[in-house]
Amino acid sequence: MSAKKMNPSIDDVARECIAARMRMLNRVVTALYDDALRPLSLKVSQMNILVAVAKMGTARPAEICQRLHLDVSTLSRNVERMKARGWLEVVAGDDARAQPFRLTAEGRKVLEKAIPGWAKAQEKATELLGRGVAELLGGAIGRLGQGGVTK
Amino acid sequence: MSAKKMNPSIDDVARECIAARMRMLNRVVTALYDDALRPLSLKVSQMNILVAVAKMGTARPAEICQRLHLDVSTLSRNVERMKARGWLEVVAGDDARAQPFRLTAEGRKVLEKAIPGWAKAQEKATELLGRGVAELLGGAIGRLGQGGVTK
DNA sequence: GACAGGTTGTTGTATATACAAATACATGGG
DNA sequence: CCCATGTATTTGTATATACAACAACCTGTC
Numbered sequence: 001m002s003a004k005k006m007n008p009s010i011d012d013v014a015r016e017c018i019a020a021r022m023r024m025l026n027r028v029v030t031a032l033y034d035d036a037l038r039p040l041s042l043k044v045s046q047m048n049i050l051v052a053v054a055k056m057g058t059a060r061p062a063e064i065c066q067r068l069h070l071d072v073s074t075l076s077r078n079v080e081r082m083k084a085r086g087w088l089e090v091v092a093g094d095d096a097r098a099q100p101f102r103l104t105a106e107g108r109k110v111l112e113k114a115i116p117g118w119a120k121a122q123e124k125a126t127e128l129l130g131r132g133v134a135e136l137l138g139g140a141i142g143r144l145g146q147g148g149v150t151k
Numbered sequence: 152m153s154a155k156k157m158n159p160s161i162d163d164v165a166r167e168c169i170a171a172r173m174r175m176l177n178r179v180v181t182a183l184y185d186d187a188l189r190p191l192s193l194k195v196s197q198m199n200i201l202v203a204v205a206k207m208g209t210a211r212p213a214e215i216c217q218r219l220h221l222d223v224s225t226l227s228r229n230v231e232r233m234k235a236r237g238w239l240e241v242v243a244g245d246d247a248r249a250q251p252f253r254l255t256a257e258g259r260k261v262l263e264k265a266i267p268g269w270a271k272a273q274e275k276a277t278e279l280l281g282r283g284v285a286e287l288l289g290g291a292i293g294r295l296g297q298g299g300v301t302k
Numbered sequence: 303g304a305c306a307g308g309t310t311g312t313t314g315t316a317t318a319t320a321c322a323a324a325t326a327c328a329t330g331g332g
Numbered sequence: 333c334c335c336a337t338g339t340a341t342t343t344g345t346a347t348a349t350a351c352a353a354c355a356a357c358c359t360g361t362c
Contacts, residue, residue, distance in 0.1 A: 021288035
C-alpha cells in the first residue's frame with residue numbers, strides 16, 4: 001500500500017512520519033512528568049541528568065553526553081543552571097580540560113524528593129503508551145550503541 | 152522485580168524512566184531527519200507543520216495545535232518564522248481574532264523538495280526503531296484523543 | 303621541548319518548546 | 333448599546349536543544 005520508497009506524497013508523509021509521532025508523544029510525555037515535578041521546580045530533563053550523575057558518581061560532561069545522546073553544548077547550559085541551583089558541583093581532575101562534576105547533598109535531596117511525582121507520571125505514561133511502545137523504546141536505545149547513529 | 156509503585160529508588164528511575172527514553176530517542180530521530188533536510192534549511196519540526204497545513208488547506212492556529220499537541224505560543228513563533236520565509240500566508244476570516252493561514256506556492260514547493268530527504272530519514276528511523284513502530288506510536292497517539300492528556 | 307593535531311568545554315546564535323500575562327475580539331444578558 | 337465573560341493569538345520570559353566557532357589543554361613526534 002503506502003509508498004515504500006518510491007516517490008512518497010505529502011499524504012504519505014502525513015500518514016507515516018515517525019518523527020512527527022515521536023515528537024508529538026515526546027511533548028505529551030514530557031508534559032506529564034513536568035507537571036508532576038512542577039512543585040519542586042524541577043523538569044524531567046534536569047531530573048534525568050541528576051539521575052545519570054547519581055549513577056555515575058563523578059562524571060565528565062562528555063561521558064554523560066554519550067550516554068544520553070545529548071550535545072555537549074546543551075549539557076553545558078543545563079549544568080550551568082543546575083550548578084546555580086546548588087545541585088551539582090565541579091570536582092577538579094587530573095586533566096585540566098575536563099570539568100567533572102557530581103551531585104551535591106542538595107542535589108541528591110531534590111532527586112529523592114522528586115521520585116514520588118516521577119512514579120505517578122511514570123504510571124500515566126505506561127498506561128498511555130502501552131507495553132509495546134515502552135519495549136520499543138528500550139530496544140531501539142539498545143540498538144543505538146554508544147554514539148552510533150547520531151555521532 | 153523492579154519496584155512497581157512502591158518507593159522506587161534512583162536506580163529504578165535510571166532503569167525504567169519512559170520520559171528519559173522518549174526524549175533520548177526523540178533527539179536521535181529528530182537529528183536523523185534534520186540532517187536529511189539540512190540542504191533545504193528546513194527542520195523536521197517545520198516540515199511537520201507544513202504537512203499539517205497542506206492537509207488542512209486553511210487552518211487556524213488552535214486547530215493545528217490540537218492536532219499536533221503543540222502549545223499555541225510555540226506554534227505562533229514557528230509560524231512567524233515560516234511566514235518570514237514566505238512559506239505561509241495569513242488569510243482573513245470572519246472572526247477577526249483568528250489568524251487562519253495556508254501554504255504559499257513557495258511553501259508547497261519547499262515541502263515537495265523535502266520529500267526525498269524525508270524518505271531517506273524515514274527509512275533510517277524505521278530501521279532503528281523496527282518495523283511497525285509507526286503503527287505502535289500511532290496507537291498511542293490514537294489513545295490521546297484530541298486534547299486529552301495534555302489539556 | 304616545541305609544534306601539530308586531537309580532545310574537552312564554553313560561548314555565540316538560532317530554533318523549539320511551554321507557561322503566564324497581555325491583547326484583541328466575540329457574545330450573551332441586561 | 334454596554335459590560336462581563338469567554339475565546340484566539342501574541343508577547344514576555346525561561347528552558348532545552350544543536351551547530352559552529354573558539355579557547356584551553358593534552359599528546360605524540362621529531
